[in-house]
Amino acid sequence: MEQFDLIIVGGGPGGYVAALRAAQLKMNVAVVESTHLGGICLNWGCIPTKALLRASEINHMLHDLGTFGFAADNVRFDLEKVVGRSRAVSRQLSRGVAHLLKRAKVKVFDGRARLAGRQGDVHTLDVTKDGKAVATVGAKHVILATGARARYFPGLEPDGELVWTYREAMVPKEMPKRLLVVGSGAIGVEFASFYRNMGAEVTIAEVADRIMIAEDAEISAMARKAFEKQGIKILTGAKVGPLDKKDGTVSTIIETPEGRTELTVDKVILAVGIVGNVEDIGLEGTKVQVDRTHIVVDEFARTGEPGLYAIGDVAGAPWLAHKASHEGIICVEKIAGRDPHPLHPLNIPGCTYSRPQVASVGLTEEKAVATGRKLRIGRFPFVGNGKALAMGEPDGMTKTIFDDETGELLGAHMIGAEVTEMIQGYVIARTAELTEAELKETVFPHPTISETMHESVLAAWGEALHI
The missing domain is CATH 3.50.50.60 (FAD/NAD(P)-binding domain)
Structure with a gap:
């Protein structure tokens, strides 16, 4: 041995x-x-x-x-x-x-x-x-x-041909015209983004009452609005019925609080966890x-x-x-x-590389409220940022959540261009236990989208300069 x-x-x-x-x-x-x-x-x-x-x-x-x-x-x-x-x-x-x-x-x-x-x-x-x-x-x-x-459930089993896991979804032999994505976590949303941007008609079915359930609810709502603007159909509170495979297509009935949707697609991607x-x-x-x-x-x-x-x-x-x-x-x-x-x-960042990107670290607003602390919350929209406008990326927001008494950064949530690259600044702040005082004093380069990070901190104290 x-x-x-x-x-x-x-x-x-x-x-x-x-x-x-x-x-x-x-x-x-x-x-x-x-x-x-x-x-x-x-x-x-x-x-x-x-x-x-x-x-x-x-x-x-x-x-x-x-x-x-x-x-x-x-x-x-x-x-x-x-x-x-x-x-x-x-x-x-x-x-x-x-x-x-x-x-x-x-x-x-x-x-x-x-x-x-x-x-x-x-x-x-x-x-x-x-x-x-x-x-x-x-x-x-x-x-x-x-x-x-990959996890799957009875009636929603992958077959490698019409019903895919992430593996098959990454090596398509041809582009499906119609696609159903079951699940709206990072994996599901990223595949929905890819196939929509490549021209497919995409529907997302999510069992929860909103998409991207791990993210801050405000960011989740903005993401949904952006995806729908791109033409992605989103069904929440959705129960996907058994998949009926016939003649190279997949049909199913999706039940939501708004009613029943009959759907026929070329492919289904299962993204319901692991x-x-x-x-x-x-x-x-x-x-x-x-x-x-x-x-x-x-x-x-x-x-x-x-x-x-x-x-x-x-x-x-x-x-x-x-x-x-x-x-x-x-x-x-x-x-x-x-x-x-x-x-x-809570110091582990989460990133979703959809269009728009989503990134976060720490507590969501809902979870921060549940701690019973008095909060200060700052928001800064990308439309107020020069670099974002110059790039043609005005849709986005940076949101920060602080403990009012101690100045501790409890959470940071971002949606928009390149936020997966910028979130690390807030991760460092949390790891080093910085407060709003240090973040206010930090010099952010101009013109960069990262300036929204500074403005969001200032906004939490009513001091934002560009809105």
């Missing part, structure tokens, strides 16, 4: 980053990955979808050239090349991860790992590939970073607790079983790559005897 200081099961953004940090801390590290380094995020999620969304933004701009004084005839796209570029970006980055691990002297096993008991304080794992034994390895510390997969990959990894007989398909951990990613840890999507919400990576770093540093700060859930 080959032994290591640390074995990481899963080579996604949590697993491979944890491995690199462990190597920096002079640990002898192994990663077991069954499919592709970089995980779902790099190969089938965060990265390739952004490449697709970039293409759809270009398509939108090409059809809006008149706004900027240009004209073009016979604008068209080659879907195979659009998808091909997305896949090429993923391949490049996956090879980059392999190179980083090799350079760090992290041993990578190609296969599936399963816990196979303990020998003293050493956990043993069996590694197999296509049912055949590859190796037996052991380590005192094992991090489970097995990720998650479930953790906790099966067949050997948790039986351990003290690891699983709650609704996710492994229960403490603030340092420790499970109930000594020497076993879990990070990333398998360890629960928020299901974000940057959360997984930071969890991995914290976990490894704790193993190494360092004293890292626990990850504060």
Whole structure:
């Protein structure tokens, strides 16, 4: 049996980053990955979808050239090349991860790992590939970073042809003319944006009473208005009936508080959440607790079983790559005897790369009100920002929520162009525990859309200058 200081099961953004940090801390590290380094995020999620969304933004701009004084005839796209570029970006980055691990002297096993008991304080794992034994390895510390997969419900099962998960939605062979997206979280909204910007008729069905339920209600309402303006049909409080597949189309009845909608589309995308990959990894007989398909951990990613840890999507919400990576770093540093700060859930930014983009950190207004604090809330519209107007992006808003007594930044919520790049400023403010005093004194460059961040802070105290 080959032994290591640390074995990481899963080579996604949590697993491979944890491995690199462990190597920096002079640990002898192994990663077991069954499919592709970089995980779902790099190969089938965060990265390739952004490449697709970039293409759809270009398509939108090409059809809006008149706004900027240009004209073009016979604008068209080659879907195979659009998808091909997305896949090429993923391949490049996956090879980059392999190179980083090799350079760090992290041993990578190609296969599936399963816990196979303990020998003293050493956990043993069996590694197999296509049912055949590859190796037996052991380590005192094992991090489970097995990720998650798409959730689906009876009557709404994917078939890979007419009813898609995110995987099929990223590699379409032809552009559907009519599309139903079930679910309006980040994944659903991003796919709705992509396909609408590429010319498809898109309907979003969301079971909750509003779209993007994790976001601030005011931002959610603005997003809905923007999407509907683009021609996306949105049904909330929606119950999607069984899917009737016939003659290459899908028909269903969607019930909402307003009534019943009969819908026939070419494709359906299911984006109704995820479930953790906790099966067949050997948790039986351990003290690891699983709650609704996710492994229960403490603030340092420790499970109930000594020497076993879990990070990333398998360890629960928020299901974000940057959360997984930071969890991995914290976990490894704790193993190494360092004293890292626990990850504060409210300091994890959320980003949706639709058109318009949405980004947030901290408490929504509703949750801030529920704390019982006296609040100060500032808003600044993009229409009052010179750079946004110059870019032709006047639709958007920056909203900040403060504790009136202490000046603590409780939450920040943004919708509009490039907000996914700007939210980090507020994340830094929350992490450093800055107050409105420091944010007011911060100099923001002109002309930038980031000036809306400053104006929003000023607005919370009635001091905004440009509205």
